[in-house]
Amino acid sequence: MILSSAQNKIIKKIISLKSKKGRYQQGQFIVEGKKPVREAALQNKIVFLVYCPELFDLKNELPAYMGDCYEASLSLFSKITTLENPEGVIAVLPFEKTAFCDLVLNGDMLILDKINDPGNAGAMIRSADAFGFANILALDGCVDLYSPKCIRSSMGSFLRVNFYQASIAQLIDYCKKETVSILGLDCNGEQLENDTSEFSKPVGLIIGSESHGIDTNLEEVINLRIKIPMTSSIESLNAAIAGSIMMSSIYQIRKNK
Template structure:
């Protein structure tokens, strides 16, 4: 059992709270029973399971298990009331191929919003999520928690969105952009296409102008009350389910 927060292993786990170390190691942390169960059910590789001393989880584990005391677990944990289980997970490299339904995320910076977008894309039956360079890290602990395990069930890619859009359009995918009303079509008037990609943008600024110009069509959701706009994850949910119908 590990009992010292100064143990080299514990120090490495704590480094995974920072993006640069997640990128460098190709690993990240998930915490909580539900997320650990979800990653174990998936094809992602779990390198190690951390369990707080005294906890008894009904899990059949083939992975390496390390028991740690409460002080160590609290040092690694980023939740206020830790459940006492976490896992070190290796990032999965997916091979990108344009698909029927793709969500592209431009510069979304709130971890909760990004996690909800991934979760909703999974629920709506989308094939891929592509996250642009200006967005929050999808392997941020708050983002991972907000996905509620969907991160492990829908392929997620990162990179330059213009390059991804070029690939999509080259294979006959219609690219839609969620935008304000100017030069945009109400979403209920959209023509349905077999292969569609939807771009959603930053919480305050929307989609970058240069990326917006790549879209085949702009789409908006009418606002009937006094609200200035919809939360990006809510708007994306409405549009994704409409496109899936």
Template sequence: MPLDPITSPQNPRIKNLLKLQQKSSERRAQGLTIVEGLRELTIAHGAGVAVTALFVCPDLAGAQHQQALRELFGRQGVEWFEVSKAVFEKVAYREGSDGVLALVKPPLLTLEELPLPASPLLLVLEAVEKPGNLGAILRTADAAQATAVIVCDPRTDLFNPNAIRSSIGCSFTVPTIATTRPELLAWCQRHGIRTYAAALTAAAVPYTTCNFQGPTALVMGTEADGLTPELMQACDQTIIIPMRGAIDSLNVSTATAILTFEAVRQREV
């Protein structure tokens, strides 16, 4: 049940929430991240993520959301703090918040810990830096039931609160792993995973001509720079999505969705 209400922004717990929200170094040091929103928190809980504390604004959450939280966490000994509306608005990082925020322990996996089916479908992102793009790709991975999302040399931490928000909680339903380019390539080679680099090169072939039914990794670069030459050249095949208009490329999350669902289509034939 809730403890005494928090009404001051100088409360140490509130100050710590702000640090966790703003600094990836704090999230790494404390092994925690922030999930805002009942929907996202319900998905995280369903995926088995450990929740350590709840911060609830009764004025925003309302009786229905509070009852849902009691049903989810009432018997788990999770600390529950009521927060005034003025204080909650300082820690909320989305517009139209529903008054629910939680501290959770994100699941940290390595490549070697990832269980692989016979024909894994992996989405590989190199140097992703925009949490919104990472979140959108995680939603695609969840919808397609991809095996995992693997990020090489990330420029944002995988459990950035904004990535969680953009993923609507799919950060927790899809195994998500940070690694380096050499580690990824060696691991793919050991497991017989064919790598397809999405890049505009002379050697690239239309994605619809490729066979994605076997062990497959779809490798995507950043919107600004694309893939590094080192990773592009190390992949087994370069592929493109043919452009029919004036523009020569798509948003990386859109391009990833197109390639992913082509792989899903082939696997269902």
């Protein structure tokens, strides 16, 4: 089907999904770019897509795609793109439905506390995917993990991990019921050791914002505060870099056990 007007309901829907309110009202989000859309298509995750034939060759790029698709002119596509240099394709995907309270933790979990930059959050999602942290929990006050920039920064990793949202109170309650070791990344913490007893069960790694650190209300659930050894000339690292280093360290310890 060819779209010809900005008033078309498909165009309006995609525009509405650029906002957090629109995403959560409809339970859907947008993915833009050739690589992530191609990966989403391979997993049959796409509700529908809109493409611009001047920028995106649908038959060559997605030869096996049989779902709903809509064609838009370059001028119309420019009204819905989130990129400065669009690649000509946007897909709409559904939210995952599992509530955090129903999560059965059978692997490590990344917990984001007031991470406000979507680029940092997306980079950590990508690292979580690389180092076996299959579950990502965004606590209240954190950037929306389904925001276009966060999804884009994850470089397709959003398709291979699970997103959850919860309040600090919900996390505290969860930790009372589930077998999980909560580690907090803290410049004043202990150096991570290979024989740390906390690795006998799934780990929840909390990454706080670079400016404020971990919320003090999380104190009661943290089993161990850990740090990244650094030279004294550096006070702190970017949250995404620090989180990635620590996830890599935990992955290596688990791999060598």
